[in-house]
Amino acid sequence: MENKMMGWSLRLLGLGMMMMFLVANSASPSPSPSPSPSPSANDITCKEAVTKLLPCTGYLSGSDPPTPSVSCCLACQEVFQAANTTAVRRDLCVCLKQAAIEYKVVPDRARKLPQLCNLQGLDIPIDPSVDCSTIKPY
Incomplete structure (x- = not known):
């Protein structure tokens, strides 16, 4: 019972940290990357x-088992498929790099996620x- 409560506490803490990151990033102006084509309405944003x-x-x-959940894998597939231009892929890389730092992502787990x-x-x-x-062109 105590382990179950701790698991939920860690999930809520992670969710709270992720939401603080979203609020902080939506409130502060983003540095302008080098000129790139105007984003289209279909481009995925960092917040999304x-x-x-x-x-x-x-x-x-x-904090969870050593394998990602099905919902995690489906979300990854959706996000990465939405990054359909080189500029969007590189912007998403910068976004995820910052999120990885903010939320103390375990690099080994992140590297294993695509596989x-x-x-x-x-x-x-x-x-x-x-x-x-170095993100490859789309």
């Missing part, structure tokens, strides 16, 4: 991506040490 990836918080922070979720070709890392300018 982080919100959709909330089911992955437990796995990525190391565990069977996300071939969807290679936008959730890693605080990645160089987002």
Whole structure:
């Protein structure tokens, strides 16, 4: 019973931290990346991506079982498929890099996520040490 309560507490803490990140990022202006084409209405934003990836918080922070949930994998697939231009992929990389730092993502778990979720070709890392300018063109 105590372990179950602690698990829920950790999930709520992770959710609260993710929401604080979203509020902080929506309130502060983002630095302008190098000129890129205007975003289209279909481009995924940082806030949308982080919100959709909330089911992955437990796995990525190391507080849940060693495999991501089905809802986490489905969210990853949806987010990464929405990043359908090189500019959006690189912007999403910067967003996820910052989120990884803020929420203390376990890098080894983040690296395993594409394989565990069977996300071939969807290679936008959730890693605080990645160089987002190296993201391959779409």
